[in-house]
Amino acid sequence: MASRSRFALAVPVQGGAAEMRLVATGLLVAMAAIYLTTRFYADLHPALGFVKAFAEAAMVGGMADWFAVTALFRHPLGIPIPHTAIIPRNKDRIGDTLAVFLRDNFLTPAVVARRMGRIDIAGAAGKFLSDAPDRGGRLKEGASRLAADMLGALDPERLGGMVKGAISTRIAELDLSPLLGQALAAAIAEGRHRPLLDGIVRWGAKLLDSNDDLIREIVHQQAGSVMRWTGLDETLANKIIDGLNKMLSEMADDPDHRLRAKAEEGLAHLAIDLQDDPRMKARVAELRDEIMRNPAMRRWLDGLWESARAAMLRAARDPDKALAGKFGEALRQLGETLQKDPELRATINRFARRTAVGVTASYGDQIVKLVSETVRGWDAQTITDRVEGAVGRDLQYIRINGTVVGGLVGLALHAIDVWL
Structure with missing residues (x-):
């Protein structure tokens, strides 16, 4: 927004939307006070007429811009004037317009294909993977945290039951x-x-x-x-x-x-x-099944699973172990290969581009619908607060600009009137 003109920059203020609102309102009150003062003492000196003209026009310009800015978000002074509280009244249309904007400019297969064609996914992945874990790279920390979070989030009882069940089934099927x-x-x-x-x-x-x-x-x-x-x-x-x-x-x-x-x-x-x-085979199979039915064997499997899970969690929580050894070396080699092999890089980039285009074609409308329905689901106060919080500070500069520019225009008109 171009509201931060040279006139607004002349006022050395900083702060958020609330602070800027106080500055703009204070400037308007100051212009009103100057106008009232110069109105009673205008005969004392001809120069006071110029001050009075500046303050009068600045007050009018500030009031007009205050009305315009306020009308975006609410009714000025609580009066339901037509064409005010624009954003709350039109929030559904804003959501639909935003959704259409996203669809037309970001979520069409042609746009996604064009933009993905300029992105080297494989090269970026290769550079990322080449940041070796034993050199303190981001990969080991991210992978370690991800692995630990995944293991911690899984239900140990259900997961343990699945693992032990799978082991028991494989042993029972083994000849x-x-x-x-x-x-x-x-x-x-x-x-x-x-x-x-x-x-x-x-x-x-x-x-x-x-x-x-x-x-x-x-x-x-x-x-x-x-x-x-x-x-x-x-x-x-x-x-x-x-x-x-x-x-x-x-x-x-x-x-x-x-x-x-x-x-x-x-x-x-x-x-x-x-x-x-x-x-003999039947006797061995019978012995195998008898061992698997033994409670001691069940307890051994329980202990084996708990020990394995604890070991995995310890390794996952230690970035130096999570991607150490042959696995970490394999990832580094993959990263180097992605950077050095143009054919492989082109194949992966083509796959990523086609995948993104396919996802856009299949789910673009659902994403657009999600945006529209989300905005529609907001109450008027929520969307007002969010928009005002995003652009409110710049909108207060409009009021400051209006006050200053209005005053300068009034000063110019008074000067022309005096000189002519």
């Missing part, structure tokens, strides 16, 4: 038997089962050593009265324990021991049965 058979066969072929056998042998030796009294008791109970009377039961128990210890020791020292070979043969048969035997 574990062939997988276990293949893993066992691969372990045997690569010799990775031998540490397991060594561990079993060591565990057997410790078990025997800690339970030799139990073996002696069993032999003593199973032996006849003659053997117990002669003490042969103790000798037999010692022989059994010594024999087992010797066997376990030989198995531990000799990788090619016969019993180890038998165990390996049994493992090989088990690997084949897990892959091919329907009965």
Whole structure:
């Protein structure tokens, strides 16, 4: 608005609409006071006639502009004069006009396509992504905040139920038997089962050593009265324990021991049965389902989900971790590629332009309708306050300009009258 002319700028005032209203009103009152004063003392000196003419015309100009400015928003002095309170009376038409303006100048496919053609979306995205997270860029902070807000906003119970349900469903649908058979066969072929056998042998030796009294008791109970009377039961128990210890020791020292070979043969048969035997597959599936139905398994899944969610929240709230590592590096590489590859950049820009045009064509009318209905839904006082708050300060400059310009015109007319 061109209301801030050189006349208004001559008045060194600053402030909001309310302050400017006081300045404009004060200037009008001052002109009225000067006019009344000079009217009674005009005969004292010819120059007072010029002052009186200036104040009189300034008062008229200020009053006229006060009326014009006030009439935009309300009835002057509360009097329902025709063609006043223009904005409240025409708010629906203003909303419709604004909606049509948006549609014709911003929300037509041709306009959007033309303006999108001048915007390098891919280049801007590439520059943004290249602002590496480990250099303190905006990407890591924005992504970290977004990820944390999204995780925090989700219902942990519902989300946890979905995650645990998905895990349970996938496990229930998983045919574990062939997988276990293949893993066992691969372990045997690569010799990775031998540490397991060594561990079993060591565990057997410790078990025997800690339970030799139990073996002696069993032999003593199973032996006849003659053997117990002669003490042969103790000798037999010692022989059994010594024999087992010797066997376990030989198995531990000799990788090619016969019993180890038998165990390996049994493992090989088990690997084949897990892959091919329907009965073995059914037994594994039954065991899998029984484990999944176990309350302990449910509690383990609950704990697993809570730990995972807490870890994700901790990582999301830490900008240095949210986009660190390979994910952050991949984003940086994508950004550099977008800046260096013109064909990729052109493809993405074309896609963005077509998407924007498609959205405009599909939803432009709804956006226009939303603007119109929103303005229609405002009460008269709301739209008056919003418009007056946006342009009220400049409108008070119109009153100041009117007062000053009116005074100068009155001064010029009085001068012409005197000189002629």
